[in-house]
Amino acid sequence: MSEESGEEGRRDVDSRDKPRSDGGRGLAAARERDRTDPLAKVATRFDVPDDCYLDGNSLGPASDEAVAALEHVIEEWRTLGIRGWTEGEPPWFWYGERLGDRVAPFVGADPDEVAVSNSTTVNIHTLVGTFLDLADGSKVIVNDLDFPTDHYAIRAQLRARGRDPDEQLVLVESEDGRTIDEARVLQAIDDETAIVFFPSVLYRSGQLFDLEALTRAAHDHGAFAGFDLAHSVGVVPHDLSTIGVDFAVWCHYKYCNAGPGAIAGLYVNEAHVGAMPGLPGWWGHEKETMFDLRLEYTPADSAGAWQIGTVPIFAAAPLDGALSIIEDAGIDRIRSKSIELTEYLIDLTDERLTDHGVAVGTPRVAERRGGHVALEHERAYDLGAALRDRGYVVDVRPPDVVRVCPAPLYQGFEDVWRFVDTVETLLEGDKLPSVDPDSVT
Ligand SMILES: Cc1ncc(COP(=O)(O)O)c(C=O)c1O
Numbered sequence: 137m138s139e140e141s142g143e144e145g146r147r148d149v150d151s152r153d154k155p156r157s158d159g160g161r162g163l164a165a166a167r168e169r170d171r172t173d174p175l176a177k178v179a180t181r182f183d184v185p186d187d188c189y190l191d192g193n194s195l196g197p198a199s200d201e202a203v204a205a206l207e208h209v210i211e212e213w214r215t216l217g218i219r220g221w222t223e224g225e226p227p228w229f230w231y232g233e234r235l236g237d238r239v240a241p242f243v244g245a246d247p248d249e250v251a252v253s254n255s256t257t258v259n260i261h262t263l264v265g266t267f268l269d270l271a272d273g274s275k276v277i278v279n280d281l282d283f284p285t286d287h288y289a290i291r292a293q294l295r296a297r298g299r300d301p302d303e304q305l306v307l308v309e310s311e312d313g314r315t316i317d318e319a320r321v322l323q324a325i326d327d328e329t330a331i332v333f334f335p336s337v338l339y340r341s342g343q344l345f346d347l348e349a350l351t352r353a354a355h356d357h358g359a360f361a362g363f364d365l366a367h368s369v370g371v372v373p374h375d376l377s378t379i380g381v382d383f384a385v386w387c388h389y390k391y392c393n394a395g396p397g398a399i400a401g402l403y404v405n406e407a408h409v410g411a412m413p414g415l416p417g418w419w420g421h422e423k424e425t426m427f428d429l430r431l432e433y434t435p436a437d438s439a440g441a442w443q444i445g446t447v448p449i450f451a452a453a454p455l456d457g458a459l460s461i462i463e464d465a466g467i468d469r470i471r472s473k474s475i476e477l478t479e480y481l482i483d484l485t486d487e488r489l490t491d492h493g494v495a496v497g498t499p500r501v502a503e504r505r506g507g508h509v510a511l512e513h514e515r516a517y518d519l520g521a522a523l524r525d526r527g528y529v530v531d532v533r534p535p536d537v538v539r540v541c542p543a544p545l546y547q548g549f550e551d552v553w554r555f556v557d558t559v560e561t562l563l564e565g566d567k568l569p570s571v572d573p574d575s576v577t
Contacts, residue, residue, distance in 0.1 A: 161484055163557075166549035175473050178465050179546040182393070187527030188551050192543035193367060193508040194531050196393030196458075205457030206395075209449050220449075229423070232447045233440045236401070238459050239392075242467050243365065243384065244375035245403050252388070252452060253443040256366055256400045258415070259385035260289040262442050263402060264331065265414020267360045267383060268293055271330030277359075279308040279316045283339045286364055290333060293414065314341040314497045314510070322353045329359040336374070337367035337506030340533050342478075342498040344372065344506045348379040355380065366390065369401065371474050371507035371544070373467045376403055383408070391507060391543065392462065394455035399448060404439040411435075417444035465545060473544035475502045480549055481509050481542055484556040492563035497537060508541035511559075518568040519559070525569075526562075528555055534573065 170176055183198045209228070212220045221229045237247035253259070264276070276290050291301035306329075308321050315338070325332060332354040337344045351361035360382040365374065370391030376384055384403040388394035404411075413420055413435065420441040422434045435441035462470065482496050489511070497510035513519050513536060520532035531539050542552050562568060 161480070161487065161553075163550065163553050166480075166553040169476075170548040170550050173473065173548060175465055175469060175544055176548060178461060179548070181461055182546045184546055186529045188547075188555060189529050190540050190542060190547065190551075190555060191529045191531050192393070192546070193390055193506075193539060193541035195389055195396060196370075196391060196543065197546065198395065198454075199393055199458055199461055201457030201460050202393060202395060202454035203457070205453045205455075206450065209453040213449075228447065228449050231449060231452050232399075232419070232443050233423075233438065235399075235452060235455055235459070236439060238456075238463070239369070239388075239401050242369060242373065242462065243386075243401075243403055244373065245377045246406060248409065248438040248440075249377060249406055250401065250403050251439040251443055252399045252401050252455065253419070253440075253447065254400055254402075255397075256364065256385050256387045257285045257289055258444065259400050259402045259442070260286055260333075260364065261293060262413050262415040262444065263362060263383045263385060263404070264290050264333065265293045265296070266404075266408075266411055266442070267331050267362060268297060269414065270408070270411055271360060273328045273330040273357075273359055274299060275304050275306050275328050275330055277306045277308060277321065277324050277329055277332045277334075279310065279321070279334065281310050281314075281316060281338050281340060282335060283364070283366070286333065286335070315343045315499060316345075318346060318349060321350060325353050325357050325359060327357055329354065329357055331360045331362055333362045333364070335364045335367065336372065337365075339367055340497075340537055340539070341510045342367070342506045342508045342539075344368070344499070344504050346504075347374070347376075347381060351379050351381050354382075365401075367506050367508070370462055370467075371470060373471055377405065381405060388455050388458070392455060393458045393545070395451075395458075397451055398455055399452040402439060402442050404442060409438055409441070413442045413444075415444055416441075419443040419445055419447060461545060470544045474507045474542075475505070477542035477544060477547065477549065477552055478502075478505055478507070478509050481540060481552050481556070484552065485509075485511060488556055488560045489563070492560065494559070494563070507543065508539050511538045511540055512536050513538065513563075515568055517571050517573045519562065521571040522562050522568050523555075523558065526558055528558060532573075 212224045235252040236250040240247045240250040294301045354361040362383045365386035369386040386401045388398040420443040495512040497512045516536045
């Protein structure tokens with residue numbers, strides 16, 4: 137959308153605002169909420185590439201701080217070369233541990249329980265491997281709405297131990313294709329369970345699970361509880377240590393805005409520190425003696441032991457900058473605004489889009505919802521493409537879900553209002569193109 141057409145659109149919606157403005161859900165009310173929003177100013181720290189970027193649940197945008205942190209390590213590489221490992225500011229050698237210390241409060245863990253390292257998928261491999269080796273039981277409980285990489289990794293870890301994944305991977309099935317009934321998860325856990333491995337938030341519908349209840353149920357049967365927090369870290373606060381979660385993994389390129397392919401995160405409860413990592417490597421060796429280069433492996437006395445190879449400094453540095461924005465904003469304020477934005481989006485959808493065949497696929501109870509909303513429409517791919525043409529970036533997940541993420545750090549209530557208004561205009565006028573789903577990512 138050009139600047140010009142943006143202004144055109146603005147006059148248009150302003151004139152339509154009055155008759156529509158009811159129940160505090162009109163454009164004027166949205167602007168007023170933005171005006172009093174304590175996080176509104178944070179948006180200026182981001183370079184948001186499109187008119188309305190609602191895809192931060194896939195890839196968060198660049199920020200001044202993230203780019204500056206990356207440029208800083210590039211400059212250190214230029215001026216220090218290999219001395220950057222010890223003389224960098226901070227030294228690159230401890231980068232994974234140091235960033236882990238800063239992420240720890242967002243997942244409710246002690247600094248030593250968190251490290252940044254590897255990718256999420258690799259972290260699933262090493263941690264599921266670790267806990268399969270520690271467990272009395274042999275089965276892993278997952279669900280049929282999981283992000284596929286989790287299953288690929290768990291199956292491989294089962295196979296590596298000579299077990300048949302078709303027997304040992306227990307799939308809790310969704311009844312409605314959107315959500316998983318937690319009661320069914322609890323029923324599936326028994327004394328043969330080794331690990332309950334669940335996402336915090338389902339990637340498609342945005343259902344947020346009760347991590348405490350799942351952890352308790354796992355522990356009641358002598359099993360471990362592990363979580364994939366890809367869709368919650370940076371937007372939903374966690375208290376992993378307090379509720380006794382055994383291990384967790386997550387990425388930083390979504391709500392933490394650390395850039396494409398950014399280094400991932402992992403948590404291991406202090407009770408398990410000292411265990412043998414599933415995929416050991418020299419970067420997880422006790423750091424003080426690592427350069428003795430002994431062939432015996434001595435794991436670090438912290439979650440840092442689950443690092444594998446050399447920390448990828450260029451994939452980690454943007455996180456150093458991006459975290460300062462979350463620290464300044466405060467995770468509780470981020471969560472409150474996220475709940476308000478998603479609630480507003482759901483209410484406006486009910487009010488203006490239901491008659492046009494749009495359904496909300498996300499739980500309506502705020503405590504059971506992550507940071508994005510799933511809007512279902514039979515022509516989801518066509519709608520997603522039409523929205524992108526108008527500067528609204530969303531993504532589409534098969535078969536019929538448009539995922540909409542009003543990210544609290546750089547989106548406001550007016551953005552949500554304009555988004556719904558645009559969807560309504562597109563559906564009212566039957567202005568959707570026909571796109572080939574295979575051509576869309
Ligand atoms: C729940 C979940 N886990 C894992 C991943 C991806 O893992 P990786 O960062 O290793 O590509 C995604 C990607 O969107 C995801 O949604």
